[in-house]
Amino acid sequence: MEQIIEVKQLTKAFTYYKKDTGIIHSFKNLIHRNTLTKMAVDHVSFSIRQGEMVGFLGPNGAGKSTTLKMLSGILHPTGGSATVMGYTPWKRHKDFKQQFSIVMGQKSQLWPDLPAADSIYLNKCIYQVEQDSYQRTLDELTEMLGVRDLLHVQVRRLSLGERMKLELIASLIHRPKLLFLDEPTIGLDLLAQKAIRQFLRHYNEQTNATIILTSHYMKDIEDLCPRVILIQGGRITYDGELQQVNAEYGDKRIMKLQFHEHVEGARLLPFGNVLHHDGTTAVIELDSANIADSSRQLLELLPVSDMLIAEIGAEEGIEALFQRQS
Amino acid sequence: MIHWSEVKRHLHILRLFVKYSLMSQMEYRFNFITGIVAEVAFLIAKLLYVLLVFKTNLHIDGLSPDVILMFLGVHFVFTGIYMGFFFQNFLLLGQTIRGGALDMMMTKPISLQFLVSLRHIDLGMAFPNVITGIVLITKGWNASSIMWTWETVVGFIVFLLVGVILTYCLMIIPSLLSFWLLDTSAAAEISYALWDANNMPASLYHRAIQHIGTFILPFFLITNYGPLFVLGKLSALQLIWALAAPVLFFFLIRTVWKYALRQYNSSSL
Numbered sequence: 001m002e003q004i005i006e007v008k009q010l011t012k013a014f015t016y017y018k019k020d021t022g023i024i025h026s027f028k029n030l031i032h033r034n035t036l037t038k039m040a041v042d043h044v045s046f047s048i049r050q051g052e053m054v055g056f057l058g059p060n061g062a063g064k065s066t067t068l069k070m071l072s073g074i075l076h077p078t079g080g081s082a083t084v085m086g087y088t089p090w091k092r093h094k095d096f097k098q099q100f101s102i103v104m105g106q107k108s109q110l111w112p113d114l115p116a117a118d119s120i121y122l123n124k125c126i127y128q129v130e131q132d133s134y135q136r137t138l139d140e141l142t143e144m145l146g147v148r149d150l151l152h153v154q155v156r157r158l159s160l161g162e163r164m165k166l167e168l169i170a171s172l173i174h175r176p177k178l179l180f181l182d183e184p185t186i187g188l189d190l191l192a193q194k195a196i197r198q199f200l201r202h203y204n205e206q207t208n209a210t211i212i213l214t215s216h217y218m219k220d221i222e223d224l225c226p227r228v229i230l231i232q233g234g235r236i237t238y239d240g241e242l243q244q245v246n247a248e249y250g251d252k253r254i255m256k257l258q259f260h261e262h263v264e265g266a267r268l269l270p271f272g273n274v275l276h277h278d279g280t281t282a283v284i285e286l287d288s289a290n291i292a293d294s295s296r297q298l299l300e301l302l303p304v305s306d307m308l309i310a311e312i313g314a315e316e317g318i319e320a321l322f323q324r325q326s
Numbered sequence: 327m328i329h330w331s332e333v334k335r336h337l338h339i340l341r342l343f344v345k346y347s348l349m350s351q352m353e354y355r356f357n358f359i360t361g362i363v364a365e366v367a368f369l370i371a372k373l374l375y376v377l378l379v380f381k382t383n384l385h386i387d388g389l390s391p392d393v394i395l396m397f398l399g400v401h402f403v404f405t406g407i408y409m410g411f412f413f414q415n416f417l418l419l420g421q422t423i424r425g426g427a428l429d430m431m432m433t434k435p436i437s438l439q440f441l442v443s444l445r446h447i448d449l450g451m452a453f454p455n456v457i458t459g460i461v462l463i464t465k466g467w468n469a470s471s472i473m474w475t476w477e478t479v480v481g482f483i484v485f486l487l488v489g490v491i492l493t494y495c496l497m498i499i500p501s502l503l504s505f506w507l508l509d510t511s512a513a514a515e516i517s518y519a520l521w522d523a524n525n526m527p528a529s530l531y532h533r534a535i536q537h538i539g540t541f542i543l544p545f546f547l548i549t550n551y552g553p554l555f556v557l558g559k560l561s562a563l564q565l566i567w568a569l570a571a572p573v574l575f576f577f578l579i580r581t582v583w584k585y586a587l588r589q590y591n592s593s594s595l
Contacts, residue, residue, distance in 0.1 A: 074433065076588055097434060098435045102429075102433050104426075104430065107430050108430075118346060118349070122342055125339055126436050
């Protein structure tokens with residue numbers, strides 16, 4: 001399958017100032033500033049094929065959105081190269097912009113005081129979509145997302161979930177080959193999240209569009225993206241199938257514990273790698289060979305009220321990976 | 327090279343912006359009506375200038391009150407164009423940059439500068455000023471016994487177009503600073519003050535100010551050169567500068583705009 005995105009050693013550095021607390025330092029800062037450089041994206045390389053659905057995962061500030069912004073031409077990189085559909089994104093060629101779309105969960109492109117239909121029509125004119133194709137796509141997308149009746153309601157009167165569905169329609173009206181989604185389900189309720197996910201999967205199957213997704217909701221990634229790219233501190237720490245993330249944890253298990261009274265974290269350390277602990281609940285990663293012994297000892301030594309042992313799932317695998325590398 | 331199909335497309339989208347802006351404003355009936363009333367009240371206050379010119383029989387550098395009326399009229403027309411087409415967009419530019427809305431706009435296959443600087447249009451602010459301005463120009467023109475010939479009318483319209491381009495270029499400067507500065511209100515205040523000082527013939531001011539206002543920040547070209555042209559008071563050099571200045575300043579603004587976009591770091595908001 002054709003490569004649609006080719007990224008080589010892509011780098012983006014931001015400069016910022018550091019200032020200690022207090023007014024004295026504010027005065028000092030007025031005269032001289034300590035300029036520091038943060039590598040938001042640090043020499044990342046990857047390629048993506050036409051029709052793939054890829055999840056970008058990473059903690060806040062890992063460099064996911066910055067990467068997406070460079071690939072969509074919003075930001076100029078500090079170094080490296082990228083080719084998206086044969087174009088250098090930051091040259092912002094009109095033909096390039098005709099073929100992709102970006103949806104940001106926290107930013108709207110709809111005019112708030114008008115019905116969404118007007119903003120969608122504006123996009124039709126901006127993207128020079130033929131009337132027949134526009135009508136067909138609009139009918140199809142409104143049908144798929146079940147929002148036909150909402151097209152003529154003022155955007156500011158819509159719920160967040162309804163607005164996001166209409167944002168998607170506005171972004172897809174020109175049938176882009178490539179779709180960047182930056183946290184498209186942020187703030188949505190579970191039903192709305194599910195509807196968006198179903199729609200995206202269907203859209204990908206139907207149009208073979210490439211979809212690059214960032215999300216903090218693991219469910220989005222698990223449902224949609226067979227492949228994930230994990231970014232941490234601006235660097236790629238994993239690029240491969242989601243199911244393989246935890247392959248290296250094949251001999252590991254996750255133990256979820258609930259206590260009926262407060263337990264100090266230090267008491268859990270002998271049993272394995274503590275992934276989570278808040279006093280009354282804990283998640284421990286431990287060798288499968290030690291499961292029987294560890295369980296017996298835990299029950300004897302600690303006030304355990306509930307215990308669940310499971311294989312390491314994708315979410316826990318990714319969490320463990322991030323913890324190990326931070 | 328100008329692609330006329332692109333110009334046509336942009337004009338079509340501009341028509342949509344006018345329509346959508348009007349539709350959006352009419353959603354807030356009270357604001358819409360009071361906005362127009364406030365603009366008319368402001369206009370009446372500014373018309374006191376006209377009264378003052380005639381009451382005091384003010385002559386500036388040999389220009390009679392009737393001729394000064396034309397200068398005031400042109401100033402009104404451009405105030406209407408500025409307030410109606412540019413003001414809100416320039417005001418919102420800083421917010422668009424800081425809030426990250428620019429990110430989405432950058433991905434659209436259309437001129438970003440066009441999209442950002444002509445998106446919100448307020449005809450309620452434009453019409454009262456433009457209509458009053460045209461009335462004042464016509465009265466001043468007739469009272470000054472200037473001939474209505476093809477040359478004077480077409481020449482005057484050309485200077486109106488020159489004025490529109492220069493208004494855009496000069497008044498967008500404070501907003502462009504938003505790419506680098508957090509608060510550009512001081513620069514904006516200066517530009518408003520310069521704008522208001524431009525409602526009279528330039529010869530009212532000291533020669534140094536006249537030069538600055540003609541060659542460095544050519545505000546005087548906007549209101550002065552149209553009336554001076556029909557009065558036959560522009561030299562060949564001034565005519566050449568009047569035609570060169572909008573090209574030069576538009577080129578400068580485009581260069582700064584492109585440079586700013588290269589430096590743009592987006593917003594994490």
